[in-house]
Amino acid sequence: EPEVTQTPSHQVTQMGQEVILRCVPISNHLYFYWYRQILGQKVEFLVSFYNNEISEKSEIFDDQFSVERPDGSNFTLKIRSTKLEDSAMYFCASSVGGHSTQYFGPGTRLTVL
Amino acid sequence: EDQVTQSPEALRLQEGESSSLNCSYTVSGLRGLFWYRQDPGKGPEFLFTLYSAGEEKEKERLKATLTKKESFLHITAPKPEDSATYLCAVQAGGDDKIIFGKGTRLHILP
Numbered sequence: 001e002p003e004v005t006q007t008p009s010h011q012v013t014q015m016g017q018e019v020i021l022r023c024v025p026i027s028n029h030l031y032f033y034w035y036r037q038i039l040g041q042k043v044e045f046l047v048s049f050y051n052n053e054i055s056e057k058s059e060i061f062d063d064q065f066s067v068e069r070p071d072g073s074n075f076t077l078k079i080r081s082t083k084l085e086d087s088a089m090y091f092c093a094s095s096v097g098g099h100s101t102q103y104f105g106p107g108t109r110l111t112v113l
Numbered sequence: 114e115d116q117v118t119q120s121p122e123a124l125r126l127q128e129g130e131s132s133s134l135n136c137s138y139t140v141s142g143l144r145g146l147f148w149y150r151q152d153p154g155k156g157p158e159f160l161f162t163l164y165s166a167g168e169e170k171e172k173e174r175l176k177a178t179l180t181k182k183e184s185f186l187h188i189t190a191p192k193p194e195d196s197a198t199y200l201c202a203v204q205a206g207g208d209d210k211i212i213f214g215k216g217t218r219l220h221i222l223p
Binding site: 004031033041042043044045048050055056058089091098099101102103104105106107109 | 154156214215
């Protein structure tokens with residue numbers, strides 16, 4: 001069964017450093033998403049991406065964040081200058097259409113020291 | 114504002130003891146309601162999508178139902194391996210994002 005994959009599973013970084021989180025969505029899916037979950041809190045939407053551009057973003061997704069689809073299979077989330085409060089699980093998701101079921105990856109645990 | 118409220122926050126059941134989890138929602142133009150299962154330190158695992166009031170979906174010991182204001186996840190004769198957090202999420206018309214509730218932590222005792 002096709003699934004979303006994410007790397008790395010755990011990333012530790014120093015405050016102020018740049019990190020790139022990577023995702024490989026399900027191959028025939030056209031919509032890609034990033035969500036995050038701070039420990040003990042709800043899963044929160046960050047951004048959606050379709051046809052090589054951002055289609056929706058939340059207030060959390062400020063200028064420190066960016067997304068890219070550098071090739072036909074990868075989808076990345078970059079945080080330019082990490083803050084302590086960026087520590088969270090980051091989930092990538094993908095769907096066939098914009099209003100189809102979103103399938104989630106296993107997540108990357110980001111720890112900012 | 115679109116909102117999802119799940120109850121109870123936590124539920125402990127004996128193996129074989131059936132129960133229901135509730136998801137109440139307010140959303141402008143429901144596009145879909147989703148149930149996911151989440152194990153500790155893992156990503157949400159898709160269970161069901163419901164699109165309109167009156168719809169029901171079933172999978173093994175789980176059954177999801179939908180009304181205009183809420184959804185229920187019924188669990189029949191649960192086993193310890195059903196222990197997890199169950200997440201409800203909604204998508205409003207015109208939105209890409211789905212909005213999650215806080216989840217119900219379910220613990221099934223052998």
